[in-house]
Amino acid sequence: MSGGYLGRILWVELDAGVCREEEVADEIYGQFLSGMGLAVSLLGDRIPPGADPLGPENVLAFVSGLLTGTGALFSGRWMAAGKSPLTGGWGDANCGGVLSPAIKRCGYDGIFFAGVSLRPVYLLVDHGRPELRDASHLWGEDALAAEEALLREAGGGARAAVIGLAGEKLSLIAGICHDRGRIAARSGLGAVMGSKRLKGLVLKGKGPIPVHHREEVRRLSRGCNKWVRFQPPFVSGRMAAYMGTLMRLLPFQMAMDGLVYQLLLKKWGTVSMNQMSVEMGDAPIMNWKGSSADWGIGKSRTVNPDAFRALERAKYHCYSCPLGCGGICATNGPFGEAHKPEYESVLALGGLCMNSDLESIVVMNELLNRAGMDTISAGGTVAFAMECYEQGILTRDDLDGLELRWGNAAAMIALIEKMIRREGVGDLLADGAKRAAERIGRGAEAYAIHAGGQELPMHDGRNDPGFNLHYAVEATPGRHTIGAQLYYEMFRLWKRMPSLPRPPLVYRKGRKYLADEEKAIMAAACSKFMNVANGAGLCLFGLFLGADRIPSFAWLDAVTGWRKSPEEYLAIGEAVQNRKREFNRRQGIDARSFQVPERALGRPPQRRGANRGRTVDLEKMRGDYWGQFGWDRGTGQPGERRRPPGGTVAREG
Numbered sequence: 001m002s003g004g005y006l007g008r009i010l011w012v013e014l015d016a017g018v019c020r021e022e023e024v025a026d027e028i029y030g031q032f033l034s035g036m037g038l039a040v041s042l043l044g045d046r047i048p049p050g051a052d053p054l055g056p057e058n059v060l061a062f063v064s065g066l067l068t069g070t071g072a073l074f075s076g077r078w079m080a081a082g083k084s085p086l087t088g089g090w091g092d093a094n095c096g097g098v099l100s101p102a103i104k105r106c107g108y109d110g111i112f113f114a115g116v117s118l119r120p121v122y123l124l125v126d127h128g129r130p131e132l133r134d135a136s137h138l139w140g141e142d143a144l145a146a147e148e149a150l151l152r153e154a155g156g157g158a159r160a161a162v163i164g165l166a167g168e169k170l171s172l173i174a175g176i177c178h179d180r181g182r183i184a185a186r187s188g189l190g191a192v193m194g195s196k197r198l199k200g201l202v203l204k205g206k207g208p209i210p211v212h213h214r215e216e217v218r219r220l221s222r223g224c225n226k227w228v229r230f231q232p233p234f235v236s237g238r239m240a241a242y243m244g245t246l247m248r249l250l251p252f253q254m255a256m257d258g259l260v261y262q263l264l265l266k267k268w269g270t271v272s273m274n275q276m277s278v279e280m281g282d283a284p285i286m287n288w289k290g291s292s293a294d295w296g297i298g299k300s301r302t303v304n305p306d307a308f309r310a311l312e313r314a315k316y317h318c319y320s321c322p323l324g325c326g327g328i329c330a331t332n333g334p335f336g337e338a339h340k341p342e343y344e345s346v347l348a349l350g351g352l353c354m355n356s357d358l359e360s361i362v363v364m365n366e367l368l369n370r371a372g373m374d375t376i377s378a379g380g381t382v383a384f385a386m387e388c389y390e391q392g393i394l395t396r397d398d399l400d401g402l403e404l405r406w407g408n409a410a411a412m413i414a415l416i417e418k419m420i421r422r423e424g425v426g427d428l429l430a431d432g433a434k435r436a437a438e439r440i441g442r443g444a445e446a447y448a449i450h451a452g453g454q455e456l457p458m459h460d461g462r463n464d465p466g467f468n469l470h471y472a473v474e475a476t477p478g479r480h481t482i483g484a485q486l487y488y489e490m491f492r493l494w495k496r497m498p499s500l501p502r503p504p505l506v507y508r509k510g511r512k513y514l515a516d517e518e519k520a521i522m523a524a525a526c527s528k529f530m531n532v533a534n535g536a537g538l539c540l541f542g543l544f545l546g547a548d549r550i551p552s553f554a555w556l557d558a559v560t561g562w563r564k565s566p567e568e569y570l571a572i573g574e575a576v577q578n579r580k581r582e583f584n585r586r587q588g589i590d591a592r593s594f595q596v597p598e599r600a601l602g603r604p605p606q607r608r609g610a611n612r613g614r615t616v617d618l619e620k621m622r623g624d625y626w627g628q629f630g631w632d633r634g635t636g637q638p639g640e641r642r643r644p645p646g647g648t649v650a651r652e653g
Contacts, residue, residue, distance in 0.1 A: 033535030065537015074542030076319030091187030097179030164372030212561035237306035244279030258490035258544030281610025291609020348379025380455030454478035483526025520624035528573030591636025
């Protein structure tokens with residue numbers, strides 16, 4: 001066995017109350033790594049076609065990364081995976097915190113749950129001894145209270161992941177909570193956990209994690225850390241907003257170096273981009289129909305990064321992270337102390353709903369954290385309901401008396417509380433905008449902004465068409481953490497693989513909207529690279545430093561003892577992508593059904609603001625992308641493949 005993985009998983013049959021260990025062959029890790037690759041390699045065969053995502057045949061996986069616990073920096077991410085009740089296909093959700101090393105310290109690379117328990121339970125793994133325990137006393141508790149109770153019961157050194165009320169009530173936009181407010185939020189996997197009557201898992205262990213060349217890992221990490229420690233004096237939050245304005249006005253832009261973003265993250269966290277993204281056209285406004293002209297600096301100033309920094313009482317780091325972009329805020333709201341909202345949460349509950357009330361955003365974020373509900377999908381669903389109210393499709397009577405005007409923070413809080421409890425109109429909206437629109441009818445579908453059932457994140461593909469492409473082509477649609485033209489620039493993969501395209505340092509903005517083969521190669525490289533990262537347990541923010549500064553491939557070699565080239569690792573990422581695509585095909589998903597709404601593609605184009613006049617040719621971009629994997633350019637179905645130079649894949653003929 002090589003280093004980095006344990007070669008063992010824990011399989012839990014909830015209906016029978018049985019836990020058993022399974023050995024995993026070395027070949028699986030060599031072909032798919034660990035993490036998400038391990039999950040899809042096993043679940044692809046074990047979840048039958050047509051399985052009910054909320055039924056006993058679905059399997060929910062918790063997996064750690066190949067680099068977690070080895071001394072490699074930025075390697076603390078864990079993933080939940082299974083069949084998504086939100087999209088009907090492959091579902092995964094990524095989270096930081098401290099659970100990832102706990103999985104491996106218990107002796108496993110992953111923990112898999114099958115079946116449905118007759119009563120609420122939680123799994124306790126205490127130094128290699130797994131058992132299911134009654135959780136009836138915790139059913140109905142919010143995520144923070146349940147986690148604290150489980151940690152008290154388990155004693156020192158334990159780590160836990162739980163669901164809140166949203167997962168228990170099978171909200172299709174429910175996530176899985178950890179570390180007192182961090183959430184593996186996307187794909188509705190919290191509902192899968194709730195359907196299995198699994199309240200949580202608690203892990204205690206001190207087992208060793210093998211590393212082939214530990215000193216080499218340390219040497220590589222020291223070199224990487226030099227880039228993270230670099231922190232010169234920087235501009236204020238207000239100046240960052242005006243930088244976004246300048247970027248909007250200029251007819252050209254520079255290729256982005258992730259070192260700049262790292263400086264922003266270290267000072268402010270992800271909220272550093274709040275106003276800048278609005279000004280440059282990256283942040284969608286008013287359910288995607290508005291623009292920077294509707295929610296400009298005057299209205300967005302309340303969510304300026306300095307406003308959040310003023311509330312911040314402490315910073316925190318995920319496991320093995322030298323950056324520390326998280327924070328705890330003191331507030332005047334009902335909670336007193338709360339997680340600092342992330343960029344996605346601020347814009348989903350802010351600009352997307354035209355809400356400039358900072359305190360309300362912090363309160364709603366904490367409500368959703370405690371309930372275990374995805375802030376992106378919740379904000380997108382509230383914005384959908386607001387536009388339905390504006391259009392007369394939903395009335396005050398339909399909304400239980402709420403006057404759901406744009407920016408009405410009090411009504412937003414009340415609606416989110418109803419969604420969490422599935423009370424009144426909240427029951428209609430608790431499964432996301434797509435399901436709600438189908439039930440409402442009367443033209444409501446036009447205002448549900450989603451891809452394949454999952455609400456779009458807070459990155460506008462009319463500003464960076466690469467986002468729109470990945471929203472539509474990934475096996476888990478509507479995800480912003482896989483690829484974009486901006487991401488390709490920051491990943492700097494051409495520094496390790498010279499055959500990949502190198503973006504020009506400065507280029508006219510119009511170049512982004514030309515659908516061509518080069519951009520397809522770049523997008524495919526992003527998908528493959530992120531599959532490698534999600535198999536290794538690496539953080540996206542660390543990867544933004546660039547492949548020449550964060551030694552992802554060298555870490556993998558040092559930990560495992562392998563001697564693979566970067567091209568060979570990307571080939572592993574391609575294999576994972578093919579397995580996810582095959583999973584969706586077996587579940588009856590037509591690749592063409594993951595569409596991006598016309599509004600989000602700029603059809604018709606906006607008439608004002610940062611993205612005025614811009615339209616994205618998604619059909620051409622998608623066909624070119626499918627061709628890179630050897631899939632049919634018209635349908636996205638697998639076809640005969642050959643491998644051309646540079647590690648990309650093209651179809652014969």
